[in-house]
Amino acid sequence: MGGAGDLHYQRQGSGEPLVLIHGIGSRHGVWRPVVEQLALERxxxxxxxxxxxxxxALPSGTPSSVLTLTDAVEAWIRAMGLDRPHVAGNSLGGAIALELARRNAVRSAAALSPAGFWIAIENTYARFVLKTARSLGRRARPLAPTLAHSKLARGLLAGPFVAHPSRLDPDEALLDLAAFLDGPAFDETLDxxxxYYFAxxxxxxxxxxxxxxxxxxLLLPQQARRARRLLPDARHVSLRGCGHMPMGDDPKQVLDVLLSH
Incomplete structure (x- = not known):
């Protein structure tokens, strides 16, 4: 673990640098299912x-948006002395990865269900799901240690985000829930x-x-078709049977995407 450029991070492995960026309300630990294997080559x-x-949080007075968060990650990359690393992101992190690619700040970018390829009604739907999940999570929080060990409860709470909630580690799920409920930048970033629309x-x-x-x-698969139209020269991959946060649903498919990129 470490901290530089005001960002907390976990560092592991050797090889070409690869920066992993989580989605809204999440944390670095969501990459746990794939980090160990990634670290064998990166x-x-x-x-x-x-x-x-x-x-x-960002300095007082600085809005928390896709572009300002991209600024912060780009500044962190410079502070760490990384020379155009590879980058991969999920959801909000996927949008940030693509914005870093736009700035030529990275060597390559992989985006897993990136934000920004929605139309207005899909944007509204995604924000509604996230707000509802956060409200339910706060109500259920006193029972969280018990619920985390129940496959049924994990399915109800995590269903919008993963396709296979039963595969979640209960202890990691508690840490994920805490990050989701406590992040001070959540509301402003979501708003x-x-x-934000990718263009x-x-x-x-x-x-x-x-x-x-x-x-x-959460970010419905038809958005992948818009991504194909807007980025016709990119490589486009369907993650079969995976949900919005595919790292735990099928680590092998995600590893294949990130290591063959």
């Missing part, structure tokens, strides 16, 4: 975004996603991979 940095998990894919000059779970119930 020097892996799994970070906590500003205002989430163990990273402090500001209303105005101008021609500006991305580095290799890009877009991967989408076929059972993504």
């Amino acid at each position: 020097e892996v940095f799994a970070i906590d975004l500003p205002g989430f998990a163990e990273s402090p 500001r996603t209303r105005k 101008n894919g021609h500006e991305l000059r580095v290799p890009v991979t877009i991967a989408w779970g076929t059972r993504d119930y």
Whole structure:
């Protein structure tokens, strides 16, 4: 574990650097199912975004949006002395990965169900699901230690985000829940996603991979078709049987995407 450039991170392995970026309300630990194998071939940095998990929020007066979070990650990359690392992100982290690619700040970018390829009604739906899940999570929090060890309860709480909740580790699920409920940047970041839409894919000059779970119930799979239109030169992959956060649903498919990228 470490901290530099005001971001908390986990570092493991050796080889070409690979930065992993989580989604909204999440934390670096969501990459746990794939980090060990990635670290056999890459020097892996799994970070906590500003205002989430163990990273402090952005400076007072700085809005928390896709672009300002991208600024923070880009500054962290410079502070760490990383020379155009590879980057991979999920959801909000996927949008940040693509924005870093737009800035030519990274060598390549892989985005798993990235935000920004929605239409307005899908954007509204995703924000509603996240707000509802957070409200339910807060009500259930006193029972969280018990619920985390119940496959049924994990399915109810995590169903919108993963296709196979029973595969979640109960202890990790508790840490994920704490990050989801406690992140001070959650509300503002979620609100500001209303105005974020990915555009101008021609500006991305580095290799890009877009991967989408076929059972993504948060950012629906039809958004993958828009990604194909907006990024026709990217590699596009369907993650069969995976949900919005595919790392735990099928680590092998995610590893194949990230290591063949």
